[in-house]
Amino acid sequence: MHPALLGRHRAVMPDWLAMYYRDPMEITHGEGRHVWDAEGRRYLDFFGGILTTMTAHALPEVTKAVAEQAGRIIHSSTLYLNRPMVDLAERIATLSGIPDARVFFTTSGTEANDAALLLATTYRRSNQILAMRNSYHGRSFSTVGITGNSAWSPTSLSPLQTLYVHGGIRNRGPYAELTDDQFIRACVADLEDMLGQTRPETVAAMIAEPVQGVGGFTLPPDGLFAAFREVLARHGILWISDEVQTGWGRTGEHFWGWQAHAEHGPPDMLTFAKGIGNGMSIGGVVARAEVMNCLESNSISTFGGSPVTMAAGQANLAYLIEHDLQGNARRVGGLLIERLRAVTAGLPVVREVRGRGLMIGIELVDADGAPSPQAASLALEYAREEGLLIGKGGREGHSLRIAPPLSLSVAEAEEGAAMLEAALKRVQSETEGRTQS
Incomplete structure (x- = not known):
């Protein structure tokens, strides 16, 4: 993050203009299903600028x-x-x-x-x-x-x-x-x-x-x-x-x-x-x-x-x-949904993995089964640390939103699922630690 840019942003933009992350990031460029921040770190993009980068970043055509x-x-x-x-x-x-x-x-x-x-x-x-x-x-x-x-x-x-x-x-x-x-x-x-x-x-x-x-x-x-x-x-x-x-x-x-x-x-x-x-x-x-x-x-x-x-x-x-990206969304999206269901099956913090194609939601809850916006915010942060960008939503802000470009490959789906698994395991561990204390 560039503190100077964040300070300038806050000086001229509305307070209600929402930004992700405790330390907001500047995205400088992208290619395919990846973007880079101002520090040069590469991320796998599973949100596409709110489902807007539909085919790929910097698509030559x-x-x-x-x-x-x-x-x-x-x-x-x-x-x-x-x-x-x-x-x-x-x-x-x-x-x-x-x-x-x-x-x-x-x-x-x-x-x-x-x-x-x-x-x-x-x-x-x-x-x-x-x-x-x-x-x-x-x-x-x-x-x-x-x-x-x-x-x-x-x-x-x-x-x-x-x-x-x-x-x-x-x-x-x-x-x-x-x-x-x-x-x-x-x-x-x-x-x-x-x-x-x-x-x-x-x-x-x-x-x-x-x-x-x-x-x-x-x-x-x-x-x-x-x-x-x-x-x-x-x-x-x-x-x-x-x-x-x-x-x-x-x-x-x-x-x-x-x-x-x-x-x-x-x-x-x-x-x-x-x-x-x-x-x-x-x-x-x-x-x-x-x-x-x-x-x-x-x-x-x-x-x-x-x-x-x-x-x-x-x-x-x-x-x-x-390029039949609708078909790709069906095939790769179906694989990704099943992979995410498998890796979250033993995590009580995950109530449900739902969706269709490359439009997937993961609902997070606390130990009592109530919607947990805190868990979703943590998951967003930890996924970023893993190198994955995702979104969130739900009335309480307790659901993760997964929506990569429709050209996502099987290998990228598997990579993203592994990153999300690691992030959610950290969320689960932190949630259990809070409950025990």
Whole structure:
């Protein structure tokens, strides 16, 4: 760590701008699945800048596309025809699975969800939104208002009326002991009961992450959102799938998270961001034309659809598809999950290893089985000392988040699992020492 840089950071940045580690680190460069800090130490990156370095650090195909486009023109805005934007929109529209799809580009996932909320509330002439408990959808005023995770919702004020339903967390809460089928039926009954307490025709949309990201990589049984969709469709309520973290094949089994719940077809809208730009600022909304075109006022985007970011997105998406990184996420992710379950089986501090593909959560608890943010913070520190970067999440900040670039090799998965095993054994030992004292 450079104390001078940290001091400068604290002098000009907000106090609430969170940073990892007791001694925050400066990352100076990366290559493949590794990054280096300012002291020259190399780390295996299992978090990808919050699931954003999707394919690899310094991927030549992406850096070349960015440099070539920057040499032509960097910026024009949406007031002019933009070939790279149209090219990428065409490909995303086709991949989305949404019929007659339209694409609007933004610069972040927060802005994408904000735009989806604007479309839904305008289309339905309502400001009522259904959201999931333990959810996270962004840091803007509107998206904070639909975030069901109190640790990331700094104000109760909102332009929206939000109703929270069950289903985002499978292993905690009043339905945790039910079978998967019973769990789905109970959550659907809860949704129908909630709609019975309001006027369903005045509810605009339900927004949900197929796998909750900040929430700790929790996920419901497959089919839950299909069952929800059946209820929503009876009342004309839109379904927005927040694919900011689950999109582009990260879950391995599917290209989009919603496809694990596809019995009644695709969502009315999906939002995306993070990985598509491989570090460049790209977000967006895909919606069927009827919904996307409901705005009756003028609108533009100054930075959404930037020629440079669109070039990066095209190159990154092409690389992902041509190299079957979704398949790699399924194969290597499956191996990594099983390896992590094996190495943590004898550690009481680990309550659960869960996830899908290269989106893996490890829930940590104290000796009484209660969520332990202290254990998660220690694990983060010890993993760094081992040479591994990971993330954390969960409502109490008690879950580790494992999300490497999708090009992760088997050897790197094994190396990372061994590092994490060593870190968690140190956490277990320290936790036992505190309990005995």
